[in-house]
Amino acid sequence: MNKYNVSDILRRFSVPIMFVLICVICAPISGLSPSYLANEIVTRMGRNAFLILSLLIPIMAGMGLNFSMTLGAMAGEIGLILVCDWQIIGIPGMILAMIISIPISALLGLFCGKVLNMAKGREMITSYIISFFINGIYQLVVLYLMGPVIPIKHSTIKLPRGYGVRNTVSLLSMRQKLDNLIPLSIAGVKIPVATFIIVFLLCLVIVWFRKTKLGQDMRAVGQDMEVAKDAGINVERTRIISMVLSTVFAGVGMIIYLQNMGNIATYSSHSQIGMFCIAALLVGGASVDKASIGNVFLGIVLFHTMFIVAPKAGTVITGDSMIGEYFRVFVSYAVITVALVMYETNKRKNKSKAGEQLALDQEAANE
Amino acid sequence: MNKANKKTWIYRFAALAAVLLVAAAMFIIGRGHTVYFDNKMPENASGNIEVPYSIEVFVNGEKVAKLKDGDRGMAETMGQNFKMELLVTKEKGGKTSKIEVGMSLPYNMDGIILNLPAMLAGMDESQYLTEFIPTPSSEDTEDEEVVTDDTEGLMDFGE
Amino acid sequence: MSEQTQPITLKERVRGAAEEFGLPRLIITGFLVLLLIVSPFVGADLPTQISNIINRFSWNGILVLAMVPMVHSGCGLNFGLPLGIISGLLGATLSIELGFSGSFSFFMAALLATPFALVFGTVYGWLLNKIKGGEMMIATYVGFSSVSLMCMMWLLLPYHSPNMVWGMAGKGLRTTISLEGYYTQALAKILQINIGNLSIPTGAILFFALLAFGMWAFLHTKTGTAMTAVGSNPEFARSAGINVDKIRIISVVMSTWLAAIGILVYEQGFGFIQLYMAPFYMALPAVSAILIGGATVNKASIMNVIIGTILFQGIVTMTPTVMNNMIHLDMSEVIRIIVSNGMILYALTRKTEGTK
Numbered sequence: 001m002n003k004y005n006v007s008d009i010l011r012r013f014s015v016p017i018m019f020v021l022i023c024v025i026c027a028p029i030s031g032l033s034p035s036y037l038a039n040e041i042v043t044r045m046g047r048n049a050f051l052i053l054s055l056l057i058p059i060m061a062g063m064g065l066n067f068s069m070t071l072g073a074m075a076g077e078i079g080l081i082l083v084c085d086w087q088i089i090g091i092p093g094m095i096l097a098m099i100i101s102i103p104i105s106a107l108l109g110l111f112c113g114k115v116l117n118m119a120k121g122r123e124m125i126t127s128y129i130i131s132f133f134i135n136g137i138y139q140l141v142v143l144y145l146m147g148p149v150i151p152i153k154h155s156t157i158k159l160p161r162g163y164g165v166r167n168t169v170s171l172l173s174m175r176q177k178l179d180n181l182i183p184l185s186i187a188g189v190k191i192p193v194a195t196f197i198i199v200f201l202l203c204l205v206i207v208w209f210r211k212t213k214l215g216q217d218m219r220a221v222g223q224d225m226e227v228a229k230d231a232g233i234n235v236e237r238t239r240i241i242s243m244v245l246s247t248v249f250a251g252v253g254m255i256i257y258l259q260n261m262g263n264i265a266t267y268s269s270h271s272q273i274g275m276f277c278i279a280a281l282l283v284g285g286a287s288v289d290k291a292s293i294g295n296v297f298l299g300i301v302l303f304h305t306m307f308i309v310a311p312k313a314g315t316v317i318t319g320d321s322m323i324g325e326y327f328r329v330f331v332s333y334a335v336i337t338v339a340l341v342m343y344e345t346n347k348r349k350n351k352s353k354a355g356e357q358l359a360l361d362q363e364a365a366n367e
Numbered sequence: 368m369n370k371a372n373k374k375t376w377i378y379r380f381a382a383l384a385a386v387l388l389v390a391a392a393m394f395i396i397g398r399g400h401t402v403y404f405d406n407k408m409p410e411n412a413s414g415n416i417e418v419p420y421s422i423e424v425f426v427n428g429e430k431v432a433k434l435k436d437g438d439r440g441m442a443e444t445m446g447q448n449f450k451m452e453l454l455v456t457k458e459k460g461g462k463t464s465k466i467e468v469g470m471s472l473p474y475n476m477d478g479i480i481l482n483l484p485a486m487l488a489g490m491d492e493s494q495y496l497t498e499f500i501p502t503p504s505s506e507d508t509e510d511e512e513v514v515t516d517d518t519e520g521l522m523d524f525g526e
Numbered sequence: 527m528s529e530q531t532q533p534i535t536l537k538e539r540v541r542g543a544a545e546e547f548g549l550p551r552l553i554i555t556g557f558l559v560l561l562l563i564v565s566p567f568v569g570a571d572l573p574t575q576i577s578n579i580i581n582r583f584s585w586n587g588i589l590v591l592a593m594v595p596m597v598h599s600g601c602g603l604n605f606g607l608p609l610g611i612i613s614g615l616l617g618a619t620l621s622i623e624l625g626f627s628g629s630f631s632f633f634m635a636a637l638l639a640t641p642f643a644l645v646f647g648t649v650y651g652w653l654l655n656k657i658k659g660g661e662m663m664i665a666t667y668v669g670f671s672s673v674s675l676m677c678m679m680w681l682l683l684p685y686h687s688p689n690m691v692w693g694m695a696g697k698g699l700r701t702t703i704s705l706e707g708y709y710t711q712a713l714a715k716i717l718q719i720n721i722g723n724l725s726i727p728t729g730a731i732l733f734f735a736l737l738a739f740g741m742w743a744f745l746h747t748k749t750g751t752a753m754t755a756v757g758s759n760p761e762f763a764r765s766a767g768i769n770v771d772k773i774r775i776i777s778v779v780m781s782t783w784l785a786a787i788g789i790l791v792y793e794q795g796f797g798f799i800q801l802y803m804a805p806f807y808m809a810l811p812a813v814s815a816i817l818i819g820g821a822t823v824n825k826a827s828i829m830n831v832i833i834g835t836i837l838f839q840g841i842v843t844m845t846p847t848v849m850n851n852m853i854h855l856d857m858s859e860v861i862r863i864i865v866s867n868g869m870i871l872y873a874l875t876r877k878t879e880g881t882k
Contacts, residue, residue, distance in 0.1 A: 092397025118875035136863030330674035344657035
């Protein structure tokens with residue numbers, strides 16, 4: 001039990017601790033009022049939590065950080081674009097968009113799972129490239145097929161040339177409809193109650209899922225594929241299911257995210273969210289092979305505080321607004337890099353430890 | 368085994384059917400319309416129509432417009448059942464009368480113009496209800512360049 | 527049951543054949559040939575097209591060549607190419623800042639970039655040695671982190687040359703810097719051949735040939751063969767007395783240095799230095815080019831580099847003109863994204879022989 005000494009704990013929580021330091025230093029410099037900060041963070045919590053939670057299931061199945069969550073995001077966007085064109089508004093519009101996105105995400109998740117099964121051991125880089133690949137297909141659909149093949153009626157959505165969707169699609173008719181469904185504000189902080197309820201439900205689902213047979217199988221696969229296979233678990237199928245679930249949740253999460261934002265950046269929204277959802281999760285103290293719901297919420301608070309505070313602080317210190325912008329991007333990438341490096345070194349250490357243990361066992365057996 | 372299989376399939380179909388049902392329901396109850404209210408003489412007016420001095424329009428208990436003679440107001444609504452309350456003032460300083468109007472909006476129209484004087488005169492629906500066809504603004508017809516790049520979003524993290 | 531196995535074996539056989547021929551590669555080659563055949567009929571000038579391809583080849587060849595050493599030593603595809611590119615950019619900007627001009631500034635830029643490439647490459651190689659097995663993902667993020675760090679640095683470093691800094695503020699480098707008066711076309715104009723619409727940047731191609739030959743020769747030296755041994759079987763290499771970690775670091779340093787030189791050659795052809803976000807966009811095309819040329823995650827030859835660069839650049843330059851002339855619909859960008867990333871995906875999902 002002596003294993004958990006101070007240095008180990010420091011090491012494990014180095015990223016969150018570093019972020020707390022950055023936030024504590026930058027927050028006063030930025031000159032932003034606490035109530036503004038609190039408001040922003042609560043908004044972002046509602047906006048991002050669902051998306052980030054969708055990353056948990058593949059981690060459980062040992063597939064690492066799901067960079068291809070953007071696939072789900074694209075499905076969500078397609079749903080929203082169609083719903084917008086059909087003029088279905090408000091919450092019914094969101095629900096319909098979700099229903100449309102689910103089969104698309106499920107198909108994409110299936111594809112992704114199959115591809116990742118062919119690339120065992122390098123899931124992350126593969127899922128990262130998949131997100132680019134499918135982005136190409138998404139552009140093909142949205143830029144060329146929407147209009148002539150998939151009917152788009154409204155000129156506010158369609159490009160004047162007759163095919164393709166505009167750079168931004170306004171979601172004014174469903175903007176923050178979910179967030180404001182149950183209005184509540186405490187001490188000047190507006191709380192999107194309905195969104196939180198949905199996020200809470202997803203948390204419950206995840207907790208429950210871990211206890212089901214499938215969830216147990218998934219964890220077994222995540223621990224060791226060979227052992228799981230010997231135990232009679234269909235490894236490939238389990239991995240595919242985890243990808244499908246993650247992608248579907250990401251699609252729904254994207255719809256919640258966009259209803260808060262109030263417009264879709266048709267060709268960039270999805271690639272943006274992929275990066276900062278993963279960064280936020282890692283900032284919350286998750287690692288590539290272990291992440292909990294707690295990590296998600298801690299991550300959102302820390303990462304987004306940094307995200308709001310850093311550009312302002314950068315402007316105050318250097319007088320150049322771009323420095324802070326670049327700084328926060330750099331920190332996001334640095335965090336992901338550090339987390340990946342720590343994961344790989346730990347993996348190697350454990351492997352050599354296991355090797356040593358094996359050698360010791362053999363020695364003991366020989367004696 | 369077979370029986371369990373059958374049961375699973377039944378559940379799946381039921382779930383699918385339920386989802387489709389929800390989707391269909393969303394199509395109906397979620398259809399958004401923009402309703403425009405005109406308080407002016409209809410263009411091809413037949414019969415005697417009076418244009419009141421002012422009309423106040425309430426939708427869902429919220430005041431959306433106060434229309435003098437010749438004004439146009441608008442409201443966004445969801446679903447086909449449309450209810451509004453009109454406070455009609457015939458002449459300046461005169462008495463106001465409250466009229467409740469309930470109607471069903473045509474599904475296929477995004478924008479709907481209601482000519483209130485014609486409606487108050489008790490005319491046929493085809494006389495007071497017309498589709499609003501937006502004239503594309505210069506901004507809409509201006510060609511915009513689509514920016515797509517596979518690495519976009521790597522530096523710009525949005526808000 | 528027997529009825530069911532039949533189609534599966536057939537499917538498997540087709541898949542096996544496709545894998546053997548490298549079906550995607552075949553399709554891409556066919557596509558390019560088709561484009562070349564079609565282009566005169568749709569009104570595109572063939573000599574112009576071909577000189578475009580040759581030019582683009584001379585710009586990009588060395589960046590693709592930079593993939594070779596790391597693939598050989600088993601470090602996988604160098605998604606961390608931006609790190610080397612940054613060394614090159616530092617060399618380029620320093621060369622201008624120090625007042626060198628004309629073609630000589632190219633030489634100085636290469637010289638000044640070298641120490642940066644060596645230092646960055648060594649650190650990067652050391653890091654990759656700590657995380658064997660996860661190189662590609664971490665390389666990607668090392669690239670991203672370094673690019674975003676340098677974005678801050680380009681603003682903060684004390685550059686003063688009026689040709690490079692923002693005019694208004696007098697500090698902070700511009701996003702694009704013209705090389706007019708410096709080393710634009712420095713290599714290309716050496717022995718340049720012009721026949722009608724066809725122009726060949728002989729110097730730049732010779733420079734590529736020189737480096738490619740150097741790489742080929744290096745792979746046949748003792749260190750070079752050791753590198754291949756490390757890549758194909760590290761355990762065996764270790765037991766043969768090869769210092770695996772050292773060889774891997776050498777390969778990473780070489781790759782980083784080649785990327786630095788590669789970006790300088792790219793700039794002399796393109797005529798501009800692109801700073802800030804530009805290095806982001808450089809890794810994926812180079813990676814997919816070498817894969818299109820027939821390389822795999824752990825095997826790459828000089829031939830793969832040459833063929834891959836020609837095919838990739840051919841498609842990138844030909845599709846827009848041909849498609850525009852043919853159907854007035856420019857889908858080239860989407861095609862490029864799907865083809866290049868599809869190719870990387872294909873390479874990643876193939877079962878690689880030996881250890882990875």
